[in-house]
Amino acid sequence: MSTPTEVATAVKAAAPKASAAPQDEITLIANKWKNKRGSLIMALHDLQSRVGYVPRESAMKLGHLMDVPLARIYEVVTFYNYFKLEAPGKYVISVCLGTACHIKGSAELLSGMEKELKIKEGQSTPDKEYHLQAVRCLGCCGLAPLVSVNGKVYAKLKTNESSHVIERIQIDKPMAVADAEDLAD
Amino acid sequence: MKPEELEVRAAAELAKQQAFDVCLFTCSSRGCQSSDALGVIAGLKAEVKARQLDAKVQVNGSGCMGLCSKGPLVRMCSKTQKDILFSEIKPEMAGAIMEQAVVPVLAGSKIEKPGGDLEQHTLDLNDPFFTMQEFSVLENNGKMDPEKLEDYIARNGYRALRKALGMSAEEICQEVLASGLRGRGGAGFPTGLKWDLTRNVPSDVKYIICNGDEGDPGAFMDGSVLEGDPHAVIEGMLIAARAMHATHGVFYIRAEYPLAVERVEKALRQARAAGLVGKNVLDSGWAFDFEMRLGAGAFVCGEETALIASIEGKRGTPRPRPPFPAVKGLWDQPSCINNVETLANVPLILLRGAKWFASRGTEESKGTKLFALTGKSKNNGLVEVPMGMTLRDVVEKIGGGTDSGLKIKAIQTGGPSGGMIPEHEFDTPVSYENLHKLGSMMGSGGMIVIDENDSVVELAQFYLDFCVDESCGKCAPCRIGGTQMLHLLNKIVEGKGTLEDIRTIRKVAKAMQKASLCALGQTAPNPTLSAIRHFEHEFTERLLPAATTKD
Numbered sequence: 244m245s246t247p248t249e250v251a252t253a254v255k256a257a258a259p260k261a262s263a264a265p266q267d268e269i270t271l272i273a274n275k276w277k278n279k280r281g282s283l284i285m286a287l288h289d290l291q292s293r294v295g296y297v298p299r300e301s302a303m304k305l306g307h308l309m310d311v312p313l314a315r316i317y318e319v320v321t322f323y324n325y326f327k328l329e330a331p332g333k334y335v336i337s338v339c340l341g342t343a344c345h346i347k348g349s350a351e352l353l354s355g356m357e358k359e360l361k362i363k364e365g366q367s368t369p370d371k372e373y374h375l376q377a378v379r380c381l382g383c384c385g386l387a388p389l390v391s392v393n394g395k396v397y398a399k400l401k402t403n404e405s406s407h408v409i410e411r412i413q414i415d416k417p418m419a420v421a422d423a424e425d426l427a428d
Numbered sequence: 429m430k431p432e433e434l435e436v437r438a439a440a441e442l443a444k445q446q447a448f449d450v451c452l453f454t455c456s457s458r459g460c461q462s463s464d465a466l467g468v469i470a471g472l473k474a475e476v477k478a479r480q481l482d483a484k485v486q487v488n489g490s491g492c493m494g495l496c497s498k499g500p501l502v503r504m505c506s507k508t509q510k511d512i513l514f515s516e517i518k519p520e521m522a523g524a525i526m527e528q529a530v531v532p533v534l535a536g537s538k539i540e541k542p543g544g545d546l547e548q549h550t551l552d553l554n555d556p557f558f559t560m561q562e563f564s565v566l567e568n569n570g571k572m573d574p575e576k577l578e579d580y581i582a583r584n585g586y587r588a589l590r591k592a593l594g595m596s597a598e599e600i601c602q603e604v605l606a607s608g609l610r611g612r613g614g615a616g617f618p619t620g621l622k623w624d625l626t627r628n629v630p631s632d633v634k635y636i637i638c639n640g641d642e643g644d645p646g647a648f649m650d651g652s653v654l655e656g657d658p659h660a661v662i663e664g665m666l667i668a669a670r671a672m673h674a675t676h677g678v679f680y681i682r683a684e685y686p687l688a689v690e691r692v693e694k695a696l697r698q699a700r701a702a703g704l705v706g707k708n709v710l711d712s713g714w715a716f717d718f719e720m721r722l723g724a725g726a727f728v729c730g731e732e733t734a735l736i737a738s739i740e741g742k743r744g745t746p747r748p749r750p751p752f753p754a755v756k757g758l759w760d761q762p763s764c765i766n767n768v769e770t771l772a773n774v775p776l777i778l779l780r781g782a783k784w785f786a787s788r789g790t791e792e793s794k795g796t797k798l799f800a801l802t803g804k805s806k807n808n809g810l811v812e813v814p815m816g817m818t819l820r821d822v823v824e825k826i827g828g829g830t831d832s833g834l835k836i837k838a839i840q841t842g843g844p845s846g847g848m849i850p851e852h853e854f855d856t857p858v859s860y861e862n863l864h865k866l867g868s869m870m871g872s873g874g875m876i877v878i879d880e881n882d883s884v885v886e887l888a889q890f891y892l893d894f895c896v897d898e899s900c901g902k903c904a905p906c907r908i909g910g911t912q913m914l915h916l917l918n919k920i921v922e923g924k925g926t927l928e929d930i931r932t933i934r935k936v937a938k939a940m941q942k943a944s945l946c947a948l949g950q951t952a953p954n955p956t957l958s959a960i961r962h963f964e965h966e967f968t969e970r971l972l973p974a975a976t977t978k979d
Contacts (some may be wrong), residue, residue: 279719280740280741280759281721281739281740281741281742281759282741283741284721284722284724284738284741285721285722285741287724288683288722288724318742318743319741319742319743322726322743322744322900323723323724323725323726323743323744324724324725324726325683325684325723325724325725326724340645341645341646342645342646342802342803342840342843342874342876342890342891343645343646343802343803343808343876345645345646345887345890346802346803346804346876346878346882346887347803347804378684379643379645379684379725379727379894380644380645380646380647380648380684381458381684382458382459382642382648382651382652382684382685383458383459383462383496383648384496384646384647384648384800384802384808385459385495385496385497385499385802385808385809385810386459386462386463386496386497386499386808387802387808389462391462395462396462396463398462398463399497
C-alpha cells in the first residue's frame with residue numbers, strides 16, 4: 244500500500260500544470276521583452292508556451308511589469324486565435340480543419356471526437372483530461388486528415404477513427420514540450 | 429568572414445562530403461517528422477555506427493522532398509550510381525536499408541531497385557512527379573542538411589550576397605526587375621519595382637520584412653522553404669536590404685510552424701557566428717541584423733498593413749493605403765514586405781542572372797512556382813513547376829490524377845482568396861494573368877484537387893465561413909457583407925435557397941470587392957463567385973423546388 248504522502252505526490256505529479264506561471268518566470272519574460280518595441284505578442288507567446296494559456300493573474304503581472312494596460316493585453320489575446328484564456332486539458336486534441344483535411348472528411352472526424360468525448364469543440368472534459376479544438380492548418384496537408392495531440396501528429400486517419408486516436412493517446416501519452424528557448428536569451 | 433573565405437569553406441566542405449561513398453538524406457521537415465523521421469535518422473546513424481561505416485556513409489536530415497503523403501522519405505546518393513528514393517520508412521527499417529542497399533553499393537554493386545521488403549518502399553524516380561518538375565527554389569531540398577551552414581555554403585550559398593555587396597542598390601533593383609520576378613505571395617507585384625519604390629524613399633531607418641505567415645489553409649510552401657533552406661531566405665533578405673538601403677530585417681512567421689521558426693533562428697545564429705549577418709557582413713563594413721516575430725493565428729495578417737500592426741504588437745487590423753508601406757510602414761518607417769518564396773528566388777537571380785530566370789515561364793510570369801498539391805490528388809505534396817506549364821500537366825501528370833480513381837471535377841487555387849477552376853479549363857498555362865482570367869488567382873500556391881463526388885457549393889461555403897471567421901471586423905463591407913453572404917449560402921446548402929438568393933449573393937459580393945478595406949474582404953467572395961460561374965447548376969439544383977419555377 245502506498246502512504247498518503249506518496250499518493251499525494253503521485254496525484255500532484257499527474258495533475259495538469261499549475262494554473263498560473265510562477266511569478267519569477269513572468270519577471271523573466273517581462274525582462275526579456277520590455278525594452279523591445281512592439282514585443283507584447285512575443286511575451287504572450289512565451290507565457291502561453293509555459294502555462295498552456297494566458298491566465299488572468301499572469302496577464303496582470305506581465306502588464307504591470309511591461310507597463311502595458313490589461314485592456315491592451317486582452318485586446319490582443321482575444322484577437323488572435325492562437326492565444327487561450329482558459330486552461331486546456333492535459334491532452335489538447337487539435338483537429339485540423341484546413342482545406343486539405345476538410346476535403347478528406349475532417350468535419351466527420353471532429354464530430355466523432357465530440358461524440359466520443361461528450362464535449363463540443365472548444366471545450367474540455369470535466370476531468371480536464373482532454374481539450375478538443377479545431378485548428379486551421381498545421382501545414383502537413385500531404386498527410387490529411389490529421390489530428391495533433393500536444394504536438395504529436397496522428398496522420399492519414401480514416402474519418403471513423405476518433406476512438407482509435409483516443410486509445411492511442413492513452414498509450415502514447417504525448418506531452419507538450421515546454422519551449423526550449425532560454426528566457427535569458 | 430572575408431568574402432574569399434566562402435570559396436575556401438565551400439571547397440573544404442565539398443572535399444569532406446566527397447570522402448563519403450554513400451549519403452543518406454532523410455526528410456526532416458514538419459510532415460515527415462510527424463511520421464517519425466527523426467527516429468529514422470537515429471536508426472540509420474545507429475546502423476552505420478554498429479557497422480563501423482562512419483567514414484564511408486553520411487546520415488543527414490534534409491528539406492522537403494515533395495511527396496509528403498509517402499513520408500518519411502529517405503534519399504540514397506552515391507557517386508557510383510543513380511539516387512534511390514525510399515518511401516514510408518520506419519526506424520526499424522534502417523537495418524534493411526543498410527543490408528539491401530548501402531552495403532551492396534559500397535561493395536561495388538549497382539542497384540536499380542532493392543529487393544525484399546524494401547521493394548515496395550522504393551519510389552520510381554522516372555515518374556512524372558519527379559521528371560516534370562523543375563527545381564530551383566527547391567533544388568537544395570533532399571541534397572543538403574538545412575541545419576548546417578557549411579552545406580549551404582558548399583552549394584554556392586552566400587555567393588549571391590557577395591556579388592550584391594559589389595553592386596549598387598540601383599543595379600540590384602534593375603537586375604531583379606529585369607528577371608521578371610513577381611511577388612509569390614499571390615498578388616504578383618514586380619519585386620524589383622517594389623524594391624525600387626522603397627529604395628527611392630529617403631530615410632535613415634528602413635525595414636525589410638519576410639512574410640512567413642502563410643495563413644491559407646491547405647498551403648505549406650513557405651513553411652517548407654523556411655524549414656528546408658532557411659539560409660536561402662536569409663540571403664535573399666540581405667540582398668533585398670542592400671537593394672533598398674534597409675537597416676533592419678524582420679522575420680514574421682506563423683506560430684503554428686515551430687520547426688520553421690527554430691530552423692530560421694538556428695540559421696541566423698550560424699550566420700551571425702560566421703560573420704554573414706551582424707556588425708560586419710562579409711567583412712564589408714556593412715552592419716545588418718534580424719529580429720524574429722511570431723504570428724498568432726490570424727489570416728488577415730498576411731495583408732501588409734495588418735502584418736505591420738501585428739509586428740508592432742497590436743491587433744492585426746489593416747489600414748487604408750496609401751500611404752503604402754514603402755513610404756510609411758513598420759514604426760512609420762519605409763518598409764518592404766516580401767513573401768518567403770519570393771526571397772528564396774533572389775539569390776538564384778543574382779547568381780545566375782536575370783536572363784536565366786526570365787528564360788522560363790510566360791510573357792508576364794517568369795520563373796517557377798511552388799504549389800502545395802493536396803485534396804484528392806493521388807500524389808500529395810510540395811511541387812515546383814515552371815510558369816507556363818498547363819494546369820493539366822500539374823494535376824494529371826505530376827499529381828497523377830485522383831487517389832479515388834474518380835474524375836477530377838476542379839481545382840481550387842489561391843485558397844480562401846482564390847477560386848475554382850473546372851476541368852475543361854485545365855489546358856490553361858499557369859500564370860498570374862491566366863488564373864485571374866479564370867476567376868481565380870495564383871495566391872500563395874495552394875492547389876486543392878476535388879473529384880466529381882465533392883460539392884463545389886460546400887467547398888465555397890467552407891471558404892466563406894473561413895473568411896467570415898477571419899475577418900478582422902474593422903470595415904463594414906467585409907464584416908457585414910461576408911456574414912450576409914454566408915447566411916445566404918448556408919440557406920442554399922440546406923436546400924432552402926431561391927434564385928433571388930443567388931442574385932443577392934452576387935450583389936453583396938460586388939459590394940465587398942469594391943468597398944472592403946483590404947484584400948481579405950475584396951477577395952473573400954472569389955471562391956463562391958467562381959463556383960457560381962463555373963458550376964451554377966450545382967447551386968440551382970439545391971434551391972427550393974418551387975423557387976426555380978416561380979422565378
